[in-house]
């Protein structure tokens with residue numbers, strides 16, 4: 001575990017040895033959302049998923065890892081946990097090239113708003129079904145040189161039809177450096193709109209889901 005010595009005193013009932021034995025990734029932050037704790041599973045997950053572990057150290061702000069489109073959502077909820085001194089939970093998708101993966105995140109307040117503890121655990125995996133695009137990767141590159149990938153399902157937006165997002169495992173395995181991350185309409189509707197009740201086994205990019213116009 002990597003931890004700031006000052007942060008240890010905030011953990012209270014959360015035993016640091018227990019946190020380090022968990023399979024789920026766990027981080028702790030100060031109220032300004034800079035890193036104060038990373039458990040061993042976090043380092044392992046980052047290494048296995050192409051994360052730049054060396055770029056993340058104590059004092060790094062976790063919001064730098066959050067796509068712009070989700071910044072206000074996460075910032076508002078973290079501030080709520082600190083302000084109201086009560087936990088918050090959230091389920092989100094972060095799929096690999098072969099599997100759809102759903103993660104559960106629990107965020108606990110520490111010592112009456114002096115810090116946050118965030119525990120991520122893998123909730124569900126299922127083999128990805130549905131069509132893999134037969135188009136070439138080049139056909140997804142926009143005229144400004146960017147690829148647009150959904151931060152959750154990791155589908156890629158077609159350059160010739162901005163309303164369609166296709167599954168290209170190749171771009172999940174080896175993301176292009178010139179990739180812009182956003183949310184496809186189904187993920188936005190499913191993960192961030194109120195009233196969701198069921199978990200579909202796969203999210204179709206062509207299902208007619210009502211979303212805000214500004215998500216195009």
Ligand SMILES: [Zn+2]
Pocket residue numbers: 150151152153154155183184185186187188
């Ligand atoms: Zn998506």
